[in-house]
Amino acid sequence: MERSNHTVTEFILLGFTTDPVMQLVLFVLFLGVYSLTLVGNSTLIVLICNDSRLHTPMYFFIGNLSFLDLWYSSVYTPKILMTCISEDKSISFAGCLCQFFFSAGLAYSECYLLAAMAYDRYVAISNPLLYAQAMPTRLCICFVIYSYTGGFVNALILTSNTFTLDFCGDDVIDDFFCDVPPLVKLACDVERSYQAVLYFLLASNVICPATLILAFYLFIIAAVLRIRSSRGCRKAFSTCSSHLISVTLYYGSILYIYSCPSSSYSLERDKMVSTFYTLLFPMLNPMIYSLRNKDVKAALRKLFTLAQSEV
Template sequence: MEKRNHSSVTSFILLGFTTDPKLQLLLFVVFAIAYVTTLMGNITLIVVIRRSSWLHTPMYFFIGNLSFLDLWYSSVYTPKILLNFLSEDKRISFAGCAAQFFVSGGLTLTECYLLAAMAYDRYVAISNPLLYATAMSKKLCMGLVAASYLGGFANSILITSHTFTLSFCDADIIDDFFCDLPPLVMLSCDVTDSYQTVLYFILTSNVILPSMLILHSYASILAVVLKMRLAEGQRKAFPTCAAHFTTISLYYGSILFIYTRPKSSYILGRDKVISVVYTVMPPMLNPFIYSLRNQEVKKALKRLVKRQAAS
């Protein structure tokens, strides 16, 4: 096949999940429900936190920022997925693919940092409750969120610029539901050692190191909880930390599985199903796991509803 460089490829075709019209319709309904649930859950959580003064604490500051991030995160993928289920034209322009890759990469890496900051916040809250407000000052919290976005998008610029200057000399069909790294690498015929070095640097600094910080934070939390004399304290801390850790494990686990393997081990049909675990599910589940099952948030939500009904 004649070799083409990246400039000769003007668009890509996103195969999605299936070509069966009936299954496409079913999946459209499933993803539409997931997207609406994501929007409603995260917007509700943001509004409740902003309008409830007693929730203006470092923990809910981070949770509110996670919900804001997840609103954008889900909107990078899901609208295009829904459109492709209904349309026969499944093309995405080269520029559109690069933009989706950059934004999705930036938000993914930002969330990796933000989850690490949230784990550290929980560690400080449980290990030093009396000094919590002082240790997690407003300035520090805002700095951690800003650093998360800066680190995430700076590294996304790096990997996007390297990926979209590759030579796409194979077919322009992406066997996935969005412009992801594995299928794009599969299309390229000039993946060099320097590209792999950049990729491993980004994975190490943005995924592996934050995940190690999270593991250390939750191990420290577990050690503190086990030392608690009051059973009530353990009962409150264990379910919360377990739910957080389960979500984080699924998120980081799927990302590491998808992106840490060599090109030769990519199985795109299987990998795109696993990709749903970190692209669609977390933004939908995070509001429920982190806060909407929390008694303080439930109480704040009830008060807000009563206030709205009275007015």
């Protein structure tokens, strides 16, 4: 028996487990991860805003990435925490739609922003003497605006196409958030036009930025190879290492999930990967960009010194 999605009023999010003890363990774990995400990204934003040494294009992009991660994690985590401790696992149709839209918009925006950061690293390494002129503030702001605009416009296309599907039978999402694969599993019939939209969005929002990043890193490698001193080579690579780690982790998990969103959907496997890029990645980013960064460490020490002196 088919029914159109206009009759759907809510979905049921099964989450990770039905075991009450494990649900409590997961609640504590996810609460800890979310707390670290909030503290880490907020601290990085405050440092970048307050320390003049961090007023450069690279840190401008890192600050925006932290802002994205704060917002991105907050789209998922509060509902996940409620699902862990509450017997009510439902999410309204409108709530599911909003979660879906914002998660897609932020994910796509992050893809574009990581590509802009790769271009920034290419300019910094290939032409360091003219770096400030080649990456003016106006251009950096334009990159960020384009990232958000492109991300949310494409998210609007994805959301409007997904939530006009006809959903059949039980409205049970065997996952912890509203995402493409579990929603497609609930659809009565997925037309080829919808599959075409998914592949178009995958290509334009994930594969194209990933290809640009790969191209910029090939140019970076070529520029580094022209550096004669080994110290200069190490310094050049160290400026890219954090970004490269971030790109590898983020794009790897995204491509793994969305390359074949319907036919190859494996529930338990994809839940684990989804957990990484929705919960763990936003927590890891501040660590990736600060642990090996002398400027951030110096700014953090300065902030602690000022705080202690005021006390």
